[in-house]
Amino acid sequence: MESKGFSEKHRVTYYETDMNGTVGLGRLVDLMMLSCNDQSDAVGLSSEKVNQMGLGWIVTQNMIDIKRLPRRNETIYITTHAKSYNRYFCYRDFWIHDIRKQELAHMHTVFALMDQNERKIVRIPENLIEPYHSEYATKIERLPLPKELERIDRQKEYEVRFWDIDINQHVNNVHYFEWMLDALDLDFLIKYQPVSMNIEYKKEIRYGQKAVSQAQITMTGVETVTTFHEIKVNDELSCRAVCDWKLRKEEWIM
Amino acid sequence: MESKGFSEKHRVTYYETDMNGTVGLGRLVDLMMLSCNDQSDAVGLSSEKVNQMGLGWIVTQNMIDIKRLPRRNETIYITTHAKSYNRYFCYRDFWIHDIRKQELAHMHTVFALMDQNERKIVRIPENLIEPYHSEYATKIERLPLPKELERIDRQKEYEVRFWDIDINQHVNNVHYFEWMLDALDLDFLIKYQPVSMNIEYKKEIRYGQKAVSQAQITMTGVETVTTFHEIKVNDELSCRAVCDWKLRKEEWIM
Structure with missing residues (x-):
């Protein structure tokens, strides 16, 4: 059967944007995941329903490209497409377009299915994947992975809050963005805007745990920077990411 | 001229709800404020525009009554009405209704206008209030205020994050809810649901500051609890609140 996409319209509310008047990276992922939730x-x-089976979808990797971040009050189109799957992983794409059908952002995401008691990845049963009309692929995709930090330029600690916990009873991936990017501080986040990000999720974080967010900041040009991120709990890696940034300019914002 | 209200429809997204499948208190206020922003x-x-004049609206008190918290995917109606004003304060009401026009929540809010350089409350100029068609009232409302804590049962520290800062360049009031309620911990927030809350904002919190959230938990009946909250920065009071809770029951959730 032919593979199908799913699309919806959304107005960006004021509380979905930050001091820059645009959607932050974590919220951008939230918005894209909205289409996936609605398709499900x-x-x-x-x-x-998946939870009632003792299972939960988890994301193991996100690769995001950003042309322009959606603005406060802007109406956008969010599209998702469950591209392909193999025994253990599903590959899904997301797009955000503006009302003139210009692409604002694209994300490629790897999903896996977790047994909620065992807290382990399990084989995907046919009845949980068939309705999405994905293509079966025998191969596991070989995606580039973010590199280890060479040094720690910034570091902040984060205690898991009630509001960080999701339906899978662990910290929702989206909150990792808050921890990773907040460690860069206000000046950095006003000065630069994200261009792309690659995030690999290694281990879940539970309520009551304390996470440390470490960042390395490397200038790559006059107006470009690459930041490397690691989130650890008791020295164990939970998440690793790399993000490319460029100088924020008026013409990019408006 | 006759006083006018403003109303809009909103679908509650999955990321606007918490582990309980309902909107949290902070997000409930966000939703109500959405109608106010859209009216403005x-x-x-x-x-x-108000910022460009060197000014910013700030909230000095919120009084919230909750009949039922909006649920994931629920369509709600948000209504606001700028009831009255005097030289320094505006009184505004908010309501959330379900699609059957049943009231889910009501909030009465006191607004003031802050000079962004002086960080002080200023007299409200006519041109900033006239378009809302509020009634002019000479009297300042005497609203009940939350009481001081008698003891500290729970305490947590919060460092201001980039994502906490709003257009007024201070911590947005809504994040105070996260700090106040998160201090009660996960077990409490799963066991009880909020019935009403009265929050008085005393002093703004800026980026770089560390806040301490203190809570007193007082059982008031077999199935009811009252919690008292204070947020302080360097022992100076930023916010004080009182919240009534009742045992969460299935029939209340669904």
Whole structure:
């Protein structure tokens, strides 16, 4: 059967934007995941239903490209497409377009299915993947992975909050963005805007744990910077990422 | 001229809800404030415009009553009405209704205007209030204020994050809810649901500051609890609140 996409319209609210008047990276991922959640509801496989089977979808990698961040009050189109899958992984693409159909952002994401009691990845049953009409691929995709930090330029500690926990009873990936980017501090986040990000999730974080967010900042040009990120709990790696930034200019914002 | 309200429809997204599948208290206030922001945009007095005048609207008190918290994917109606004002304060009401027009929540809020350089409350100029068609009231409302803590049962520290800062360049009030309620911990927030909350904002918090969130938990009945909250920066009070809770029951959730 032909592979199908899913699309929806969304207005960016004021509380979905930050001091720069645009959507932050974590919220951008939230917005994209919205289409995925809504598609799952539409095919009768809501997160709640998957949870009732003792399972939960988790993201193991996100690769994001950003042309322009959606602005406060802007109407956008969010599209998702469950591209392909193999026994253990699903590959899904996301796009955000503006009302003139210009692409603002694209994300390629790897999903896996977790047994909620064992806290381990399990083989994907056919009935949980069939409704999305993905293509079966025997190969596991070989995606580039973010490199280890060479040095720690910035570091901050984060205690898991109630609001960080999701339906899978662990810290939702999106909150990792807050921890990774907040460690760069306000001046950096006003001066630069993200161009692309590659995030690999290694280990879940639970309520009651304390995470440390470490960042390395490397100038790559006059107006470009690359930041490397690691989130650790008790010296164990939970997440690793690399992000490319460029100088924020008026013409990029408006 | 007759006083006018403003109303809009909103679908609650998955990322606007917490582990309980309902909107949290901070997000509930965000949702209500959305209607206020949209009304301001509609009358040509957006936050950006007010900011360009060197001014910013700040909230000094919120009084919230909750019949039921909006649920994931629920469509709600958000209504606001700029009830009355005097020289220094504006009184505004908010309501959330479900699609059957049942009231889910109501909030009464006191606004003031801050000079962004002086960081002080200023007299409200006529041109910033006239478009809302509020009634002029000579009297200042005497609202009940939350009481001081008698003891500290729970305490947590919070460092201001980039994502906490709003267009007024201080911590947005809504993040105070995260700090106040997160201090109660996960077990409490799963066991109880909020019924009403009264929050008085005393002093703004800026980037780089560390806040301490203190809470007192007082059982008031077999299934009811009252919590008292204070947020302080260097022993100076930033916010004080009181919240009534009742045992979360299935029939309340669904």
